[in-house]
Amino acid sequence: MLAVHFAPSALFVAYAWALGRAGAFSGRARWHDALPGSLVSAVATLLAISACAALLGLLLHPFQVRAVRVLEGYWDRWGPTSRLAEVLAEHQRRRWAVLFDATTREAKDAADPSGKSLREQIREQDAVSRLERDRHLAVRRLSALPPGNVLLPTALGNALRAGELRAGERYGLATLASWPRILPQVSGRLAAALSSARDSLDTAVNLCHAFLGCFLLGVVALYDEPGRWWLLAVFAVAAALAYKGAVTAAQAYTGLMYVVYDLHRFDLAKALGHKLPDAEDEWGLFRRISDGLR
Template identity: 55%
Template sequence: MAAITICASLLALLLQPFQVRAVRVLEGYWDRWLLTAGLAGALARVQRWRWQTLRKRAERTVHGDTARRAQADARRRLAARPPLEVLLPTALGNALRAGELSAGERYGLTTLTSWPRLYFQISDRMAEILRSTRDALDSAVNLCWAFLVLVPTGGAALYDESAGWWWCSIASALAGVAYKGAITAAQTYSGLMHIAYDLHRFDLLTALHHRLPPDSDTEEETFYRLSELLAGTGSVDLPYDHGPSRWAGGSETSDEAR
């Protein structure tokens, strides 16, 4: 038992750098591999069919309290999914992509390029909640992988003992429960990403010493240009605003510094 515990701990340390890869595989990024590209396409078609079914339920005319509750649930589930044309093969991938493609885009920011920078501007309370939710997601993914590995391992160990095959069924069921938990954590994380942009998108401009937009139209244009700048897609000229209390070319200091 001591040897198993030590080996398991060492294995966990060795696999820690591959945590992002473990999540991305369960998200459904399989097109780069020839053997899984066909499966990815088939599962993506299933996801699109589910998306269209939910949309029909959300848009149809209903009568009665039960039907209205079912329609409200369909609208909630549809809102937690990305648009039809960018659906991934798995529910976990779509739960995370919903946040990656809409959290900052509502304001003109590209989430994938701006999120690493905005994350350092969020409050300590939100950072703690985000870390906790991400840890829950990673833990659920790790448990899912662990139970998935137990299925073929148990099958190989018990191939000639049919009375013990129920262990494999339990491992499969636990892997499904862990995967469902990962989906729930991913949906929570995506929702927190939306909140982070709602509260701290202007802090990103302040940290980069750019002017704050006076209205929503100017805001969208400013964030769109900032996204191009962060992505390095072109030469974008955004005016700086260092403020009266900051160094401006090394010639001014704040009153407190004086």
């Protein structure tokens, strides 16, 4: 609660309080008025901001999944954003196609060195090496994305969707249907790692929302003070960094989803009352389980 909800809420509440105390919403801000005049006033201000931040965090807690989905790019249900979602999704599909094309390029052997100088031979060898490195990099990046036909508009959405569509499917299990059932079977240390990765993701998402909220408040309050616009740039950069952190945390969380199915898929089968299959029957069993869960 402290990291995921209270800290982002306190950041937003403190900034809104400072803007209000400085009179930024009704004219040019008087920033010296935002500072407490005494120790008692400072303590009272700190307690008030903490109480409001705690209340805001508790009110927003049930909407955490929606907060993540907003940054994932599930915007097609909203008329004003559906067109933007399609434009960004098309951009993601073009990037995916570029990576896919890069994975199909095979590094060719250097041409016959006879009759060429040593410098030319070295240049050709370097070109072959660079092509091979680029191909391996494209393979790694492509493996962290979902199939091209189900790409979402944002990097965060695609990082999470890759796990949602592949973690269990490798064994015949539908990930979205089986995840709530396999999660209680997870061992203690892996459960702690999953919880930590999820908290990191949620914290980064909430910080991104808080910085975006501060940015919008600043636009409303400081539009007539060009000398303070640098503050808007700070919040915009901070929001971008928080979003990048959310993508990184999502990739770590997705990696742990793969580990859960690697280690605990048979625990799921046992918990659902099925006999453990042999290697030949494993795929068929998990397909039947997935059909039943759907």
